[in-house]
């Protein structure tokens with residue numbers, strides 16, 4: 432099919448390709464500084480090459496978020512950038528009269544969604560779909576959004592309600608280490624790969640304060656318990672138990688120090704996700720007391 436290429440009316444496919452090549456070269460050599468294009472719809476012509484070149488230029492300039500119309504493209508920086516996720520920045524996006532005019536960021540999506548609930552006469556549920564291949568940063572992005580809502584959706588008036596909200600936010604954030612300990616594993620592509628899908632529901636009251644959350648999980652890769660690819664690992668929780676159990680717990684759970692298990696490959700790899708204390712602490716905050724935790728760990732060890 433012949434299309435108009437930037438105002439040219441090509442007579443044949445060959446001519447169309449030639450015009451496209453010229454436009455592409457003109458765009459890439461042109462005045463436009465690719466890293467400044469913060470919306471991919473402004474890339475012209477839109478081809479795989481121009482889009483990738485634009486994203487690459489932005490990546491090199493430490494600009495990890497780019498709009499693509501109403502979709503946000505997030506690139507994984509593979510390095511910590513604390514200033515990009517600070518509470519101050521969250522508040523800046525929250526307070527901005529038009530957050531879409533600020534630099535593209537996951538907080539823009541969070542804030543717009545938050546406003547969409549509020550601005551309608553009858554509150555309407557909002558959904559954010561976070562998608563991408565393994566290691567792209569979906570878990571990270573979901574965590575960021577949850578932290579964002581924990582900050583912006585928490586400004587209750589009285590001290591008592593403030594304490595309640597604080598508990599709810601803390602619990603919502605604490606669900607992450609627990610879910611990740613039991614449902615994530617080290618794979619070839621990602622040291623902390625989620626081996627399940629999840630639908631996280633955050634609940635707000637009429638005053639836009641967070642009142643609760645629910646998480647629905649899908650398709651947990653249960654077979655990983657019994658069988659793992661050679662350079663991969665079982666779920667984090669098993670390594671956490673083996674590495675973090677106290678002397679007493681080892682005796683109780685029949686877990687001798689330094690014991691090797693064929694279903695726990697690559698235990699020598701030490702990951703930051705191996706921290707048993709973080710999981711236990713988070714479980715405690717979620718209301719899972721120590722005796723219940725012990726029962727869970729005892730059965731995890733038998734698993």
Ligand SMILES: Nc1ncnc2c1ncn2[C@@H]1O[C@H](COP(=O)(O)OP(=O)(O)OP(=O)(O)O)[C@@H](O)[C@H]1O
Nearest residue numbers: 507509510565566567568569570571621623624625
């Ligand atoms: N915005 C970010 N800033 C810094 N590091 C990041 C960011 N996004 C992702 N990462 C890093 O990349 C790693 C992989 O990201 P993440 O676990 O979120 O991927 P995923 O898409 O959820 O993968 P999977 O589908 O395998 O679960 C993280 O553990 C983190 O180290």
